[in-house]
Amino acid sequence: MKLAFSTIGCPNWSYDEVVSTASDLGYDGFEVRGIGGEIYAPDVKQFKSENIEKTKEKLKSLGLGITMLTSGASLAVYSEKEKAVAEAKAYIDLAESLGVPYIRVMCTNRPMPDGGDIQLCKRLYKEILSYASGKNVLPLIETNGIFCDTKLLRDFVEECDGGVLWDINHPYRFNGESIDTTLKNLGGRICYVHIKDSVVQNGVTKYKMLGYGDIPVKDALRGLKKAGYDGTVSLEWVKRWEPDLEEPGIVFSQFISTIKRYLKQL
Template sequence: MKLSFSTLSCPRWSWNEIVSTAADLGYDGIEVRGVGKDISVPSVPEFSDDKLADTINRLNKLNLQIPCLTSDCCINVRGDEEYLHNEINAYITLAKKMNVPYIRVMAAEPVPEVKGEVDVPYIIEQAKLLGNMAQQQGRTILLETHGVWSDSEKFAKLMQSINHDNVNVLWDIHHPFRFMKETAAHTYNNLKQWIKHVHAKDGIVAENGKYKYVLPGLGDIPILESYNILKDNNYDGYFSLEWVKRWDLSLEEPGVVLASFINYMKSL
């Protein structure tokens, strides 16, 4: 199993700082969810046609991979399909150029909690369409366990209905545990045939009843249990820290949490 972190962790860092830190701390990869002001990954300057070769060469020299390009595209309700398809096509095209296997797409509101609408027939239709687009370039779309899809039994039924080789699952460990009170084993057993990438973050329920993110190992999220389940089942993908600093600047600074996560994981 390999370790990476999402660039959500370090919204104020340059690409150079992100890459240097990943290499210095001993990470295997970087999950890209925007860099600086560019939240749309294909818009990041280092991924433009004139700079891409240098970017790839540097990653290769440092033995760093990009396991997933994480989009903010949602397919939960009908909307601007032209924008959606153009944006995902740009992600797929970039992923092909960079040899990145996965592109994350959301099938619920872009928040962790169970809220908002989901049009299930539309989700199935769009997931299959995006899966076909990804298949043409040898890439795979990942749908995440968040929102209503934190319910892994419900999510498994959705995946069975989609039934596409190029549409699989990103298991965010936090959401099914926190919002559905699922054990890691329950979530894994329901979704194991589709899990290709994993998000990890720790947290607690504060005195006011709201959830709060904390440094790895200090909360109640079953990180260790999830890691061991994956390891015991020969999962060889990435276990990726998603520290949502971009959305909450009060969270611990990236230099602290990135070191904390990799030290914690290597101590297991």
């Protein structure tokens, strides 16, 4: 499995700081969810058309890859449908230019089930998949919102013939699913994995550094290995949205050392 972190965990870092940290700590790459004050990846300086080749050459020289462009497109929200489709298509175009294999889309932008129009989501996801066809980019739909219920997501993604981003926290924490159930439901549709650890304190989910929560991360890794998964597992440390979380320099270092130890124990 390849190891990455999402830039959602380092909202105050420059692009160069992201790249140097990924290289210095021994990551295989990083996932883009904003750089510094710019959350919209197509507007990041290094991803502008005149800079893309230089950006790609630098990453190649360091043996790094951008593992995913993580859009904020929410496909099950009627009031956002035009914006969501436009954002997803812009991310697909950028991913094609950068040679990035995946973008992320969602049903809604909430981790827990909160409604949304699944038929609208299906129609827009099919449109986005069609747009991506032939571009060597696969839009992945995340296990959040109504798709914390992975049986529902399984039926959805099989009908659409798409792929899944499995956030291991959400179905377990917000839908009470076991890791085995999620893996059984999603199987070979899992193309990318977000790692989070968390606990529930006074009814509120609190995110923790890997190993300090009670999410069965080792069980997830074991199940993925058994299923033959050889894709990316990426730390999604949501510091952009929760600034009181620990600093990324500490967390990214602790994560890669801990998960490498976990993987050796499988």
